[in-house]
Amino acid sequence: MYKILITDPLSEHGIQQLLDAPDVEVVRQPNLSPTDLLSVIGDYDALLVRSQTQVTAEVLAAGKKLKVVGRAGVGVDNIDINAATEAGVVVINAPDGNTVSTAEHSFAMLMAVARNIPQAHKKLTEGTWDRKSFQGVELNNKVLGIIGLGRIGTEVAKRAKAFGMTVLAYDPFLTEERAQKLGVTHATVDDICRQADFITVHTPLTKETRHIISSREFAKMKDGVRIINCARGGIIDEKALYEAILTGKVAGAALDVFEVEPPVDNPLIGLPQVVVTPHLGASTVEAQENVAVDVSGEILKVLRGEPFKNAVNLPSIPAHVMERLQPYFTLGEKLGHFLAQVTVGSIQEIAITYSGELTDVDTAPLTRTVLKGVLSFRLGEEVNYVNAPLLAKVRDITVTEKKSAHNRGFTNLLTVTLKTTQQTRTVAGTRLNGYGARIVKIDDFAIDVAPEGYLLYIHHNDRPGVIGRVGSILGSNDVNIATMQVGRRDMGGDAIMMLSVDKPVSAELLDTMGELPEVKSVTQIEL
Numbered sequence: 412m413y414k415i416l417i418t419d420p421l422s423e424h425g426i427q428q429l430l431d432a433p434d435v436e437v438v439r440q441p442n443l444s445p446t447d448l449l450s451v452i453g454d455y456d457a458l459l460v461r462s463q464t465q466v467t468a469e470v471l472a473a474g475k476k477l478k479v480v481g482r483a484g485v486g487v488d489n490i491d492i493n494a495a496t497e498a499g500v501v502v503i504n505a506p507d508g509n510t511v512s513t514a515e516h517s518f519a520m521l522m523a524v525a526r527n528i529p530q531a532h533k534k535l536t537e538g539t540w541d542r543k544s545f546q547g548v549e550l551n552n553k554v555l556g557i558i559g560l561g562r563i564g565t566e567v568a569k570r571a572k573a574f575g576m577t578v579l580a581y582d583p584f585l586t587e588e589r590a591q592k593l594g595v596t597h598a599t600v601d602d603i604c605r606q607a608d609f610i611t612v613h614t615p616l617t618k619e620t621r622h623i624i625s626s627r628e629f630a631k632m633k634d635g636v637r638i639i640n641c642a643r644g645g646i647i648d649e650k651a652l653y654e655a656i657l658t659g660k661v662a663g664a665a666l667d668v669f670e671v672e673p674p675v676d677n678p679l680i681g682l683p684q685v686v687v688t689p690h691l692g693a694s695t696v697e698a699q700e701n702v703a704v705d706v707s708g709e710i711l712k713v714l715r716g717e718p719f720k721n722a723v724n725l726p727s728i729p730a731h732v733m734e735r736l737q738p739y740f741t742l743g744e745k746l747g748h749f750l751a752q753v754t755v756g757s758i759q760e761i762a763i764t765y766s767g768e769l770t771d772v773d774t775a776p777l778t779r780t781v782l783k784g785v786l787s788f789r790l791g792e793e794v795n796y797v798n799a800p801l802l803a804k805v806r807d808i809t810v811t812e813k814k815s816a817h818n819r820g821f822t823n824l825l826t827v828t829l830k831t832t833q834q835t836r837t838v839a840g841t842r843l844n845g846y847g848a849r850i851v852k853i854d855d856f857a858i859d860v861a862p863e864g865y866l867l868y869i870h871h872n873d874r875p876g877v878i879g880r881v882g883s884i885l886g887s888n889d890v891n892i893a894t895m896q897v898g899r900r901d902m903g904g905d906a907i908m909m910l911s912v913d914k915p916v917s918a919e920l921l922d923t924m925g926e927l928p929e930v931k932s933v934t935q936i937e938l
C-alpha cells in the first residue's frame with residue numbers, strides 16, 4: 412500500500428483517482444507546519460503539494476521512503492529540485508492544466524490596471540461616485556511587451572492580438588518562424604522596455620530572470636508604462652518598481668505574485684496605482700481540477716513503475732520515442748545488473764552501443780536504465796532513473812553512448828561494456844520476436860540466455876566431463892538446472908557455461924564447483 416501525503420488544498424474531484432485507487436492510502440494535512448512536515452514525511456511514498464508547502468532539502472532527506480513529489484501546478488520553485496534529484500525522488504508537475512486560467516487572470520489584471528477597476532469599485536462601495544479620478548487608457552493600438560513566451564505568455568499574446576494590441580515578445584527559445592505564426596514581433600528586453608505601453612512577464616523565476624526588470628530597465632521605459640506580474644515574485648524588482656511608481660515613470664502595476672508571500676509590510680500594496688490579488692492565477696475550478704487530475708495520474712504511474720511524462724528532473728520522452736524504447740528498458744537494466752555482478756574492481760567506464768532499430772531514436776533514457784542496473788548492484792534502492800547519471804558522475808564514472816551499424820544480424824542489439832580498475836567485460840542483449848529479451852554475447856562468447864532468475868556463469872577449460880561434473884554437483888544438492896548454454900573460443904580452449912537454476916545456490920556449493928580442476932571461476936547472478 413502506497414501512502415500519499417497532501418499538504419495543500421487540492422480539488423476533491425481532481426484527486427478522486429487517488430482516493431479510489433486500491434493500492435493507495437491518501438492522508439490530507441493542509442497547513443502542516445515545516446516542523447510537523449519533517450516529523451511525518453518519513454512514512455510516505457509520495458507528497459502532493461501546490462505552491463505553499465516548502466519541499467526543502469531537509470524534507471527530502473527526512474522522506475526516507477519518498478519516491479515522488481507531485482506539484483499540482485507549474486512552478487516548482489518551492490521544491491529543492493537538486494536535492495530531489497540527488498535523493499532519487501521524481502518531481503512531477505502539471506504544466507498544462509492552469510495555462511488558460513493564468514493567461515485569463517493576467518489579462519484581467521492588465522485590463523484592471525488599464526481602467527482602474529478595483530480602485531473605482533472600492534471608492535464606490537465606500538459611497539463615493541467619483542468619475543474624474545479613474546480615467547483609463549485603451550488597449551487598442553497599444554504595444555504589449557511579453558517577456559517569456561511559453562504556454563501562458565503565448566495565450567496572453569493571442570488575447571492581446573484580439574484586443575488590437577501590437578505584441579513584442581522576448582524568449583530565448585522564440586524562433587522567427589514561431590513569432591510570425593503567432594503574429595508577434597521578436598524583440599529583446601531592451602526593445603520591450605523602450606517601446607511597450609504594457610509589460611507582462613511569464614517566465615519562471617531563475618537566477619537569470621530574477622530582477623530582469625529593475626531600475627536600469629525602468630529608466631529606459633516610456634513614461635506611463637504599466638507593468639503586470641502574474642508569474643513569480645522577484646522577476647520584477649519590487650523596490651525598483653515602487654520607486655518607478657513614485658516618480659511617475661510607471662502609471663500602474665498589477666501584481667498577483669510577490670517576492671515574499673504572503674507579503675509582509677510590502678509598500679506596493681496600498682499604492683493607489685497598484686492592483687493586487689493573492690496569487691490567484693491558477694485559482695479557477697477548471698484549472699484546479701485539471702492540475703489535480705494530471706498530477707494524481709502521474710503520481711500513480713511513478714509509484715506503480717509505469718511510464719510517466721511530466722517529470723521536472725528527468726528529460727521528457729515524446730510518446731512516439733517512448734513507444735520504441737519501452738520494450739528495451741528491462742533489457743538495458745538487466746544487462747547493466749549482469750555486468751555489475753560478473754565484474755571485479757572499481758568501475759571506471761560504462762560504454763553502451765546501440766545497433767539496429769535502436770539507432771534512429773534518442774536512446775538517452777535507455778542509457779539511464781543501464782546505469783541504474785549497474786549502480787544498483789552496489790548502491791541498492793538508492794539508485795533510480797532520476798539519479799543514476801548523477802551518481803555515476805559523482806563517482807567519476809565515464810559514461811559513453813554510441814550508435815553502430817554492426818548489429819550482428821539482430822534487428823536490435825544493445826551492447827554494454829564495463830571497464831573497472833581490474834578488467835573490461837562486455838555483454839550484449841537483444842529482443843527476439845516471440846521470445847522476449849535474450850543475452851546473446853558475453854565477452855567473446857556467443858550465447859542465448861533469457862536474462863532472468865538465478866544464473867550461474869562458469870568459466871572453464873573445454874574438457875570432456877566438466878559439464879557433467881557441474882551438473883552432478885548441482886543435482887546431488889537438489890538444485891534443478893532449468894536451461895544450460897555452453898560456448899567456447901576453440902576446441903579444448905577457453906569456454907563458458909551459463910546455467911539457469913530454479914533456486915539460489917549456496918556459497919559452499921559455488922566453492923565446490925570452483926574447486927573442480929577445469930573450472931576457472933563460478934559466479935552466481937541474480938536478475
Ligand SMILES: NC(=O)c1ccc[n+]([C@@H]2O[C@H](COP(=O)([O-])OP(=O)(O)OC[C@H]3O[C@@H](n4cnc5c(N)ncnc54)[C@H](O)[C@@H]3O)[C@@H](O)[C@H]2O)c1
Pocket residue numbers: 485486487506509510513558559560561562563564581582583584613614615616617619620641642643667668690691692693694
Ligand atoms: N500566478 C499564478 O498562479 C501562476 C499560475 C501558473 C503559472 N505561473 C507561473 O507562470 C510562469 C510561466 O508559466 P508557463 O506555464 O508559461 O511556463 P513555460 O515553461 O511554458 O514558459 C516559460 C517561458 O519562459 C521562458 N524563459 C525562461 N527564461 C527566460 C528569460 N531569461 N527571458 C525570457 N524568457 C525566458 C522559457 O523559454 C519559456 O518559454 C511560471 O513562473 C509559473 O510558475 C503562475
Ligand SMILES: O=C(O)[C@H](O)COP(=O)(O)O
Pocket residue numbers: 461462463483484485486487509690692693694
Ligand atoms: O506555478 C503555478 O502553477 C501557480 O503559481 C499556481 O500556484 P498555486 O497552485 O499555489 O495556486
